[in-house]
Amino acid sequence: MRDLSPPMASAAFHILVALAEQDRHGYGIMLRVREQSGGRVPLRTGAFYRHLSRMIDDGLVAEAATRPADADPRRGTYYRLTPAGRRVAAAERTRLVDMIEASAVLSRAPRGGRA
Amino acid sequence: MTPPTLGARAARWYVRVLRCYPAGYRARFERGMLDGFAEELDAARRRGRLAATWCWCAAIVDAVRYGLAARRAEAVPARPRLSVRLEGLWQDARYGARGLIRSPGFAATALVVMAVGIGLSTSLFGLMDGLLYRPWPLPDADRVVAVYGGGATGAGDANTSPVKFRYLRDRAQTLDLVAHRDGYLRLGLAPDEELMASYTVSGNYFSTLRVPIAQGRGIQVDEDVIDRPVPVVVISHGLWTRRFGRSETIVGQAVRLNDVEFTIVGVTGAGARTAESAPDVWVPLAMTPLLNPGRGFDQDFLRNPDYCCVRLAGRLRGDATSQIATVELAALVDQYNEAVHAGRAGMIVAGTWLADQPGGTRVLQVFAMVMAALLLLLVVACANVGNLHVARAMRRRRELTIRYALGASRWRVVRQLLAESVVLAGLAATLAVLGAFVLPRLVFGMLDAPDLDLTVGIRVPAFAAALAMLTVVTSSLAPALQATRRLASTQRAGDEPRLRLRSGLLAVQVATSTVLLVGAALFGRSLIQVSTFDPGFDVAEVSVLSVFAPPNTVDSTRQDAMIDSVRASFAEADLPLGEVNTVPLSDSRFHTSIWRPDEAEDEAETVYTLDVSPGYFDVLGLRLTGGQAFGSSDTSGAIMINETLAERLWPGEPAVGRTLRGGGMGGDLNVVGVVADAYLANLDRVEPTLFRQRSSRSVGVNMRALLVRTDPAQVSRARAAALAVEPEGRVTARALRSQFENALALPRIAAAIAGAIGLVAMVLASVGVFGVFSFVVQERASEIGIRMALGARGRQVVGLVFRQTSWPLVAGLTAGLGVAMAAAPMLRAYLVGIGPYDAPAFVAVIVVLALAACAATVVPVRRATRVDPAVTLRQE
Numbered sequence: 001m002r003d004l005s006p007p008m009a010s011a012a013f014h015i016l017v018a019l020a021e022q023d024r025h026g027y028g029i030m031l032r033v034r035e036q037s038g039g040r041v042p043l044r045t046g047a048f049y050r051h052l053s054r055m056i057d058d059g060l061v062a063e064a065a066t067r068p069a070d071a072d073p074r075r076g077t078y079y080r081l082t083p084a085g086r087r088v089a090a091a092e093r094t095r096l097v098d099m100i101e102a103s104a105v106l107s108r109a110p111r112g113g114r115a
Numbered sequence: 116m117t118p119p120t121l122g123a124r125a126a127r128w129y130v131r132v133l134r135c136y137p138a139g140y141r142a143r144f145e146r147g148m149l150d151g152f153a154e155e156l157d158a159a160r161r162r163g164r165l166a167a168t169w170c171w172c173a174a175i176v177d178a179v180r181y182g183l184a185a186r187r188a189e190a191v192p193a194r195p196r197l198s199v200r201l202e203g204l205w206q207d208a209r210y211g212a213r214g215l216i217r218s219p220g221f222a223a224t225a226l227v228v229m230a231v232g233i234g235l236s237t238s239l240f241g242l243m244d245g246l247l248y249r250p251w252p253l254p255d256a257d258r259v260v261a262v263y264g265g266g267a268t269g270a271g272d273a274n275t276s277p278v279k280f281r282y283l284r285d286r287a288q289t290l291d292l293v294a295h296r297d298g299y300l301r302l303g304l305a306p307d308e309e310l311m312a313s314y315t316v317s318g319n320y321f322s323t324l325r326v327p328i329a330q331g332r333g334i335q336v337d338e339d340v341i342d343r344p345v346p347v348v349v350i351s352h353g354l355w356t357r358r359f360g361r362s363e364t365i366v367g368q369a370v371r372l373n374d375v376e377f378t379i380v381g382v383t384g385a386g387a388r389t390a391e392s393a394p395d396v397w398v399p400l401a402m403t404p405l406l407n408p409g410r411g412f413d414q415d416f417l418r419n420p421d422y423c424c425v426r427l428a429g430r431l432r433g434d435a436t437s438q439i440a441t442v443e444l445a446a447l448v449d450q451y452n453e454a455v456h457a458g459r460a461g462m463i464v465a466g467t468w469l470a471d472q473p474g475g476t477r478v479l480q481v482f483a484m485v486m487a488a489l490l491l492l493l494v495v496a497c498a499n500v501g502n503l504h505v506a507r508a509m510r511r512r513r514e515l516t517i518r519y520a521l522g523a524s525r526w527r528v529v530r531q532l533l534a535e536s537v538v539l540a541g542l543a544a545t546l547a548v549l550g551a552f553v554l555p556r557l558v559f560g561m562l563d564a565p566d567l568d569l570t571v572g573i574r575v576p577a578f579a580a581a582l583a584m585l586t587v588v589t590s591s592l593a594p595a596l597q598a599t600r601r602l603a604s605t606q607r608a609g610d611e612p613r614l615r616l617r618s619g620l621l622a623v624q625v626a627t628s629t630v631l632l633v634g635a636a637l638f639g640r641s642l643i644q645v646s647t648f649d650p651g652f653d654v655a656e657v658s659v660l661s662v663f664a665p666p667n668t669v670d671s672t673r674q675d676a677m678i679d680s681v682r683a684s685f686a687e688a689d690l691p692l693g694e695v696n697t698v699p700l701s702d703s704r705f706h707t708s709i710w711r712p713d714e715a716e717d718e719a720e721t722v723y724t725l726d727v728s729p730g731y732f733d734v735l736g737l738r739l740t741g742g743q744a745f746g747s748s749d750t751s752g753a754i755m756i757n758e759t760l761a762e763r764l765w766p767g768e769p770a771v772g773r774t775l776r777g778g779g780m781g782g783d784l785n786v787v788g789v790v791a792d793a794y795l796a797n798l799d800r801v802e803p804t805l806f807r808q809r810s811s812r813s814v815g816v817n818m819r820a821l822l823v824r825t826d827p828a829q830v831s832r833a834r835a836a837a838l839a840v841e842p843e844g845r846v847t848a849r850a851l852r853s854q855f856e857n858a859l860a861l862p863r864i865a866a867a868i869a870g871a872i873g874l875v876a877m878v879l880a881s882v883g884v885f886g887v888f889s890f891v892v893q894e895r896a897s898e899i900g901i902r903m904a905l906g907a908r909g910r911q912v913v914g915l916v917f918r919q920t921s922w923p924l925v926a927g928l929t930a931g932l933g934v935a936m937a938a939a940p941m942l943r944a945y946l947v948g949i950g951p952y953d954a955p956a957f958v959a960v961i962v963v964l965a966l967a968a969c970a971a972t973v974v975p976v977r978r979a980t981r982v983d984p985a986v987t988l989r990q991e
Binding site: 025026027030031045046047048049050052053075076077 | 143144151181182184
């Protein structure tokens with residue numbers, strides 16, 4: 001298994017987060033990522049599926065065996081987060097939180113000044 | 116909310132775009148991607164056409180970018196990319212090169228052997244390519260053909276009179292015919308002027324063949340009209356450079372040729388050639404009578420259908436082939452024979468490269484034989500290199516085993532072993548191509564040969580590369596496979612198979628060199644036979660006198676006067692003087708057809724024809740076996756023939772007093788005498804020969820040779836007499852012996868080449884014998900030591916070694932002799948004085964090979980008998 005120790009690409013993290021909420025189909029994930037990031041992660045088809053295929057290969061994401069009750073029958077495959085994926089996402093979250101805490105000093109520092 | 120769907124067309128197009136992705140990827144994600152694109156396109160369409168177009172563009176760029184990335188990512192684990200595999204090869208090659216550098220002795224030996232082997236064959240191939248397969252350098256060269264008289268009889272002479280040429284030219288539909296006659300013309304006025312090689316050509320010559328022109332123009336049709344010729348001349352690029360300093364104002368300049376004033380109208384392009392060789396000047400055929408006003412033959416040449424010859428060439432029209440043209444010309448020749456003048460049937464239309472011409476087959480055969488010998492030599496060389504590889508692979512067995520244990524596949528190990536010999540063969544082939552570039556030039560520079568196009572095209576390197584591949588396969592594939600056998604097993608592979616392989620290689624070597632040596636021995640024996648053999652006429656004591664009129668004499672009467680005084684001088688001293696148109700064993704031959712009155716002309720014999728004076732037989736010491744020699748009183752119908760011809764015409768019956776027809780003479784011919792056979796034309800066989808009585812008409816100025824018994828005092832008297840008539844003339848004498856030596860040159864060269872090849876093969880085979888014996892002694896050193904310790908004698912040890920190693924010698928020799936016996940008859944045509952199964956030659960080969968084998972075994976056998984039991988036992 002590939003070494004997925006954080007940091008990971010923000011797009012990948014967004015995908016994991018989007019899937020953590022619920023199982024989604026491909027386009028659904030892309031839409032959700034755009035929404036979550038306020039458009040700052042402009043995930044397009046090619047890049048998205050590259051991330052997705054890697055995460056499938058690494059066992060973070062799997063095709064959903066059952067489809068949600070409200071699933072559109074015309075949609076393609078639904079994807080779901082695996083337990084491993086959930087752990088990796090959690091680890092990444094922890095890392096990001098730690099970083100934010102560690103960098104709290106930035107918000108208190110006077111502008112242009114020196115500590 | 117139902118998701119938007121793509122229209123059928125858009126979906127088709129998008130699926131096409133998605134082909135950028137690898138197949139597996141598409142299988143997994145295509146549906147999802149289509150979904151997503153449908154949504155996006157739907158949204159974009161709602162914003163307008165521009166947005167929709169943009170959406171498409173973005174999708175395409177996206178697919179290309181990530182699709183290719185995905186493909187790359189996917190390719191790596193499945194199969195190394197091409198560059199990676201090439202890198203592996205490169206790595207092998209570097210590894211091979213390093214290995215070779217580490218064993219310079221092996222590398223140098225193998226490289227030299229292979230380079231010589233490949234180089235010789237490649238040089239010969241280059242020569243063949245340049246000599247045999249280059250058409251005349253003219254535009255659309257493959258439509259230009261050479262045309263020969265003959266046809267069914269297969270005789271390749273250009274037996275065509277100008278009358279016949281005009282008849283054919285005017286009627287042929289399949290090709291445009293041109294004609295030329297070669298000769299010499301004197302340029303300028305100075306008495307010491309050299310003669311220029313000339314072609315007198317038909318008016319359509321330049322326009323039909325499209326001879327490249329550097330300056331001015333070619334000769335035109337209206338300049339070659341009989342009785343109204345225009346004295347124009349086209350000069351060669353060489354002459355223009357040599358004599359006129361490439362003057363830009365050359366066209367229009369006047370020059371004198373044989374005292375006739377000509378206007379230069381053009382200069383041919385550099386290297387222009389319309390036959391095997393190129394002349395210095397081209398003039399219209401119709402000028403012939405004016406150029407030699409004193410020569411009766413030339414006066415009538417253009418109109419008398421008896422007079423020959425012009426050489427024909429042509430350019431095929433439309434899509435005619437040379438086969439079609441041959442058929443058409445044969446029909447036209449039949450018409451001509453019926454309507455104008457009876458003569459030989461048929462014509463041959465052939466390509467202009469040498470291999471396609473009537474004489475080319477023989478040249479090709481010689482080349483093929485030498486090539487075969489050189490390839491056999493390469494086989495011997497390869498076997499040696501193979502032996503070296505076996506030895507080397509054995510020393511590296513430990514290393515190979517380790518590689519194998521570390522996970523290299525057998526194929527990988529074999530590849531590594533082959534890499535070395537590929538590097539070697541590559542180097543050898545490079546050297547060979549360089550050699551092929553330099554060698555023929557060197558040889559031909561020394562021989563002062565005609566212009567040869569020896570440009571090394573793509574074919575020569577290709578040939579060298581093919582040979583190199585062959586070398587690799589034959590010399591190192593078997594050793595490599597053998598060395599990697601049973602690498603997995605911990606036990607050491609037995610030496611038995613390796614010895615078997617080496618012995619097999621040795622047997623091949625011995626067999627091949629036996630074949631080559633037999634060839635060499637046959638040629639050598641043939642040479643000995645030739646140089647000691649009696650040509651049937653007196654070679655030693657005869658000289659050839661040549662009489663030259665003062666330079667610049669067009670009229671032959673002044674030369675006649677000189678010759679008359681020489682004759683008178685000999686008559687006065689009562690010494691014989693023979694006159695003939697062709698000196699014995701000279702290159703020029705003259706043939707006519709002859710037939711019995713009860714035969715049809717089609718069954719005519721082609722015979723070597725000589726015009727001789729009565730003294731000819733005396734001077735050469737030719738014996739008469741029947742009848743008498745020409746007397747001065749004989750009428751023009753008297754002829755003599757040699758025994759071979761008599762036997763062919765009237766087997767077992769007397770020939771004297773019989774009648775014949777043909778022989779280039781009209782009416783019935785009476786055989787007045789039969790002459791003992793002599794090798795007058797060449798040394799390999801006695802040609803059926805017709806002697807005609809010398810007449811002034813049949814002997815041209817250039818063909819007059821006087822034969823006398825060697826007698827310096829008489830020669831100087833005769834010279835004085837001739838110079839009294841013409842003080843500025845010249846009389847030279849040379850020994851007939853030199854002619855004989857010239858005739859021997861070719862067999863000598865053949866024997867030298869065959870001998871050299873045979874010798875090299877023998878040396879290589881001896882090295883092979885040495886290698887195998889050494890190997891056996893080395894491998895069995897401990898065993899020999901034990902045996903010696905137990906009391907074995909040196910002789911028994913030698914016997915032991917021989918028992919194990921002599922079978923390849925015996926087998927090789929037997930096989931080689933068998934092949935040689937089968938192949939020897941092919942040499943029959945090239946052997947003089949001996950048959951192809953010449954016992955002395957075969958015995959000599961066996962003896963020489965046996966001696967060579969013994970010599971090669973001396974050192975290893977001595978080593979075997981000197982094995983110190985104590986040392987070997989300690990090693991145990």
